[in-house]
Every structure is written in C-alpha cells, then in structure tokens.
Amino acid sequence: MLPIIQVGPLALQVPGVILLVGLWLGLLLSERRARRIGDNPAELYNMVFIGLIAGVIGARLSYAITYPDAFSGNLQNLVSLNPGLLDPFAGALIGIAAVVIYMYRKSLPVWRTLDNLTPLFAVMAIAIGLSHLASGNAFGAPTVVPWGIHLWGSLRHPTQVYEIITASLILIAILIIDRTRWVETSGNIFLAFMSLMAISRLFIEAFRGDSILIANEFRLAQVVAWLILAACLGLFGWRVSLRKKDKETIG
Amino acid sequence: MNNITPFKWIVFSLLLLSLGAVWIWVSSAPPGSTTQGDIPAPQKGFLAPDFELETLDHTVYKLSDLRGKPVLINFWASWCPPCRSEMPAIQNVYDEYRDQGFEVLAINSTHQDNLGDAITFAQIRQLTFPILLDRDGAVGNLYEIRSLPTSYFIDKKGIIQDVVIGGPMAEALLIIRAEQLFADTP
Numbered sequence: 001m002l003p004i005i006q007v008g009p010l011a012l013q014v015p016g017v018i019l020l021v022g023l024w025l026g027l028l029l030s031e032r033r034a035r036r037i038g039d040n041p042a043e044l045y046n047m048v049f050i051g052l053i054a055g056v057i058g059a060r061l062s063y064a065i066t067y068p069d070a071f072s073g074n075l076q077n078l079v080s081l082n083p084g085l086l087d088p089f090a091g092a093l094i095g096i097a098a099v100v101i102y103m104y105r106k107s108l109p110v111w112r113t114l115d116n117l118t119p120l121f122a123v124m125a126i127a128i129g130l131s132h133l134a135s136g137n138a139f140g141a142p143t144v145v146p147w148g149i150h151l152w153g154s155l156r157h158p159t160q161v162y163e164i165i166t167a168s169l170i171l172i173a174i175l176i177i178d179r180t181r182w183v184e185t186s187g188n189i190f191l192a193f194m195s196l197m198a199i200s201r202l203f204i205e206a207f208r209g210d211s212i213l214i215a216n217e218f219r220l221a222q223v224v225a226w227l228i229l230a231a232c233l234g235l236f237g238w239r240v241s242l243r244k245k246d247k248e249t250i251g
Numbered sequence: 252m253n254n255i256t257p258f259k260w261i262v263f264s265l266l267l268l269s270l271g272a273v274w275i276w277v278s279s280a281p282p283g284s285t286t287q288g289d290i291p292a293p294q295k296g297f298l299a300p301d302f303e304l305e306t307l308d309h310t311v312y313k314l315s316d317l318r319g320k321p322v323l324i325n326f327w328a329s330w331c332p333p334c335r336s337e338m339p340a341i342q343n344v345y346d347e348y349r350d351q352g353f354e355v356l357a358i359n360s361t362h363q364d365n366l367g368d369a370i371t372f373a374q375i376r377q378l379t380f381p382i383l384l385d386r387d388g389a390v391g392n393l394y395e396i397r398s399l400p401t402s403y404f405i406d407k408k409g410i411i412q413d414v415v416i417g418g419p420m421a422e423a424l425l426i427i428r429a430e431q432l433f434a435d436t437p
Binding site: 003004006011013064067069070071073074076077080082084085136139152153154199202203205206210211213217218219222223225226229230233234236237240241 | 297
C-alpha cells in the first residue's frame with residue numbers, strides 16, 4: 001500500500017498518478033490500433049478528452065444540485081479540487097452522453113470506434129487494479145491462504161492483485177484476438193473485452209471483503225457483471241444470426 | 252466466428268450464464284459478513300482505532316468516550332499550508348453543528364511540529380475545538396498517516412465513513428459529510 005509519495009513539499013496521490021499514466025498508455029495503444037486500421041487517431045483523443053471534461057464538470061454540478069445548501073454559501077466550492085465533491089455515477093453518464101454526441105456529430109461508426117477504444121479500456125482496468133493496490137481499497141475478505149496479505153487488521157485475499165493479473169491477461173487476450181479474423185466484424189473486440197471483464201468480476205468479487213449486498217446475501221457487483229455478460233452474449237448471438245442470414249441471402 | 256451457428260452459440264451462452272448464476276449463489280455472503288465494523292483499522296467501513304490524547308490544558312480525550320456522537324478527526328501541523336487553510340472551514344462547521352453533538356478532534360502532529368507555533372496558530376485562528384497533542388506520533392502511526400492534513404469522518408457508532416487524504420477540504424465537503432454522519436446513523 002502506497003497512497004502518497006512525498007516529493008519535496010508535494011504530496012502526490014499515487015492512485016491518481018497511476019490512473020493518469022494508465023490513461024496515457026491506453027491512449028497510445030488505442031492510437032496505434034486506429035492508425036493500423038486507417039482511422040484518424042485525433043478523433044479518439046478529442047473524444048476521450050471531451051468525455052473526461054464533460055464527466056468531471058457533470059459530476060461536480062450533479063453533486064452541487066444534490067446538496068445546494070452546502071454550495072450556496074460559497075460558490076468557490078464549485079471549483080474545489082476535492083474529489084469527494086464529485087458524483088461519479090452522474091459524471092459517467094454525462095461523460096458517455098458527451099462522447100455519444102461527439103460520435104454522432106462526427107459521424108463516427110459506433111462499433112469500430114468502440115473497438116479502437118478497447119485497448120484504452122483494457123489498460124485502464126490494469127491501472128484501476130494498481131490504484132486499488134496503492135490505496136488499499138477494493139480489499140479482500142479475511143482468509144488463511146498462504147498468499148494472503150496483511151491489510152486493515154487481517155490477513156486478506158489480495159483481491160487487488162487478482163484484479164491486476166486478470167486485467168493483464170485480458171489485455172494480452174485482446175491484443176491477440178485483435179490480430180485474428182475476429183476483427184473482420186466491427187465490435188467483436190469490444191464485446192470480447194466486456195465479456196471477459198464481466199467474467200473476471202464475477203469471479204473476483206467472491207473474494208472481496210467490501211461487497212455491497214442485495215437481498216441480504218448476493219453481491220451487487222456480481223449481479224451487474226452477470227447482466228453485462230448476458231447482454232454481451234446476446235449481442236454476439238444476434239450478430240452471428242444476422243451474418244448467417246446475410247450469407248443465406250447472398251447464397 | 253464463421254463456424255459458429257446460432258444454436259451452438261445459444262447453448263454456449265446458456266451454459267456460461269448458468270455457471271455464473273451458480274457461482275453467484277455459491278459465493279453469496281450472509282448478512283454482515285462483508286462489513287468490517289468490528290475490526291479497528293484506519294479505513295472507510297472499519298471501526299476507528301481508539302486512542303487517548305491530552306489537549307494543551309491537559310484535558311484527556313478518549314475517542315471511544317465520544318461514541319454516540321459524529322466525530323471529525325483532523326491530523327495537522329502548523330507548518331503545513333493546506334492544514335492552515337482548511338482550519339477556518341472546520342471551525343465554521345464545528346460552530347454550525349456542535350449543538351447537535353458534532354465533535355472535532357484536531358490532532359496536532361506535535362512530534363513533527365513546533366508546539367509554540369501550533370499554540371500561536373490555534374490562538375490567532377481562535378480555534379475552539381480540542382487541539383490534541385500527538386507528542387510521540389503514536390496516534391499518527393495508529394492511523395497510518397502518510398500526509399498532512401488527513402481527516403476521518405466517524406459516525407455515531409464509531410465507524411469511519413470517509414477518509415480525506417490531503418487538503419484543503421472545501422467547506423461544502425465538510426458540511427455534506429457532517430450532514431451525512433447525522434443522517435446515516437440514527
């Protein structure tokens with residue numbers, strides 16, 4: 001665990017630094033992919049940064065709307081650097097909405113663009129695992145396994161390490177799949193990534209010590225991951241049947 | 252992908268989703284098994300580690316004696332600019348909520364600070380909440396403090412509800428967290 005690095009008078013928040021490095025590396029990989037298939041990488045950069053800026057502004061405004069009394073006394077609070085004053089769910093929705101609008105205005109093909117962004121998503125999944133390891137968040141349940149780590153008063157499953165390992169394997173798998181005939185159909189890389197991430201979350205969440213429970217016993221993240229997996233498999237199946245029909249029509 | 256028929260895909264999907272559903276059921280957790288409220292650790296969701304410290308006038312404060320009240324623990328030092336910046340906001344929020352039972356324990360990292368400077372700062376800023384002196388750094392170590400300021404928002408049951416590393420904290424953040432501490436635990 002290393003949440004802070006002191007560089008002279010500056011206290012660097014390591015999880016944040018890791019996420020920024022992940023964003024940079026992920027964008028580099030996505031840029032390479034876009035160039036390889038003949039797309040304009042500048043569109044990717046613009047889209048990601050518009051999404052991020054809209055997401056951060058939206059997250060702060062949503063928080064201010066939720067707690068107007070706390071902000072009304074001093075509007076400087078709106079530009080405070082405290083990440084605790086952000087609504088991550090609303091920020092994600094607004095960021096995605098901004099990206100969708102950008103794609104629509106630039107007439108970018110949805111599945112092809114998502115495929116181009118997949119290396120970025122895969123690298124960010126590793127970066128999130130590393131940031132959890134640095135902060136001690138997303139910790140595991142108490143255990144007696146020999147590879148357990150001492151954290152927060154107990155020997156625990158190193159769920160952050162599980163996260164990093166599975167996300168790294170998924171990145172490698174995506175890079176391999178990207179060189180096969182699977183890429184002939186746009187969207188396959190993205191759907192493969194989402195399916196693999198959902199499977200890994202289904203598996204790892206079972207070892208977490210901080211799961212949110214629903215119906216008093218089921219882990220919410222597993223249920224969400226299962227639904228995402230079902231949606232991805234359904235989309236795959238639908239596309240397989242469409243291709244088959246197309247072939248029959250042509251035949 | 253070209254060799255996959257829709258039928259084969261449906262069978263594969265149903266098998267995978269069934270396995271997933273069984274895994275969710277097998278790894279389900281009984282109520283309370285994933286909450287860490289009984290273990291003391293300086294992390295959100297855990298019991299705030301107990302300590303006992305003296306103020307400048309030798310009044311002794313023990314964290315567990317404040318059970319039943321929302322508490323903000325703020326680790327600070329007089330040489331630390333963000334610590335100095337956020338103190339007026341902490342004082343404002345303390346003034347606003349103290350009548351409802353809100354407590355602020357400002358723990359001065361005395362082993363890293365000049366006690367005279369800390370006293371002068373508290374007097375100039377007219378801080379009315381208790382300034383506790385961590386003379387040997389034991390409480391800082393207990394809370395694994397790596398950066399100043401660091402703040403812990405603790406609910407009435409003694410559970411840490413939020414940790415803010417670094418600063419200065421905006422007054423809005425302090426107000427919202429104080430309101431949440433009152434709202435979350437009746």
